Amino acid sequence: MTDKRKNWTKEEVFELYNKPLLQLVFEAAKVHRENHDPQEVQVSTLLSIKTGGCPEDCGYCPQAARYHTDIEKNDLMSVQTVKAQALRAKSSGSSRVCMGAAWRNVKEGADFDQVLEMVRTVRDLDMEVCCTLGMLTQDQARRLSDAGLYAYNHNLDTSEEHYKKVISTRGYEDRIETIGNARKAGLTVCSGGIIGMGETPEDRAAMLVTLSCLNPYPESVPINALVAVEGTPMEDQEQIPIWDMVRMVATTRIVLPKTTVRLSAGRTQMSDEGQALCFMSGAGSIFAGDKLLTTPNPDINKDMELFNILGLTPQKAYKKGDKPEVNENYKNSCTNDKNEKWSRPAHTIEANVKATISAKEKRKLNHKL
Ligand code: SAM
Ligand code: DTB
Ligand code: SF4
Secondary structure: OOOOOOOOHHHHHHHHHOOOOOHHHHHHHHHHHHHHOOOOOEEEEEEEEEEEOEOOOOOOOOOOOOOOOOOEEOOOOOHHHHHHHHHHHHHOOOOEEEEOOOOOOOOOOHHHHHHHHHHHHHOOOOEEEEEEEOEEEHHHHHHHHHHOOEEEOOEEEEEEHHOOOOOOOOOHHHHHHHHHHHHHHHEEOOOOOEOOOOOOOOOOOHHHHHHOOOOOOOOEEEEEHHHHHHHHEEOOOOOOHHHHHHHHHHHHHOOOOOOOOOOOOOOHHHHHHHHHHHHHOOEEEEEOOOOOOOOOOOHHHHHHHHHHHOOOOOOOOOOOOOOOOOOOOOOOOOOOOOOOOOOOOOOOHHHHHHHHHHHHHHHHHHHHH
């Protein structure tokens, strides 16, 4: 991003987040209007190209193999199915397809070759293509970019401190390193997080500071509200109040003025009025389609009705410009660059261990029945 940067401190962002709500919304709306067309919303359709069976222990995720959740697992989708789904998405107003795989990291081989073919196929439909495939080396990022990938989604998820209470199978620095690899390959970056995982407002502010110190900062920032799925360690987390979502969207808008703030998971639990306030506060994108990856999402017709009421229109593909230049010398300003060897911290997270044990017991019981 090429706007004048401000070096935000956690205290400043925390103070912003805690402003009187309507004052915060007003300031965010102003920043939004100075930097974006407030009538346009970028619509992205999610496709889960490989569902479930993931080896990681992300405490929020229904696709982690170790938890017992009620999802339908699927091997890698065919290129033909991806094309059909992308065409359907395009005809209902989506300008971007985001393909997600339940992988820890990308592995070389037939599956990756098939993903590259999916990227070429969707790109040839004149749609923006995004992937979220887990951790990625610089060379894999380059091959995705050469195939026509526009964006790579890799979320920080939360603050570095809170991350340790959510995931024990990979480190925060690995996430930042993958973002750097996407940058070096000239991909745009989509990186944000989830609120409602038991983090404090300070954690939310800290995540935004980390995103803001990436240089350039991400072109899009998804803000997800946790979808608490039965069987995951977070199944009993209380739903966050809409006001927290509005505050998070508005604060993100002000801290990262040029980024596209994506109103992401959790929209089925939000009222139209709540979503309208998020658009007012600077959300410029949604995930569309009746499903996110495994959980429900509002029906596209309902979204379009809301757009009509609010006077919003879906944004055309590549409206925000082409991909950035390849920059092999890119350096993350948030961490030291290191070798591409992903870590496995493997500390103990009680809730994750408990959910794993209870999943094993449930499986045993089902086996006996
Ligand atoms: N496996 C890849 C990875 O972890 O990077 C890509 C897929 S992963 C499901 C993509 C993102 O979805 C996660 O980083 C997380 O932010 C979000 N996510 C997953 N489960 C969620 C949930 N229950 N509620 C909200 N967001 C969720
Ligand atoms: C993101 O930040 N949110 C999307 C997308 N990036 C890949 C995923 C949300 C997943 C919600 C849980 C599910 O449906 O499995
Ligand atoms: Fe796997 Fe990604 Fe889910 Fe973590 S968030 S369990 S890495 S699919």
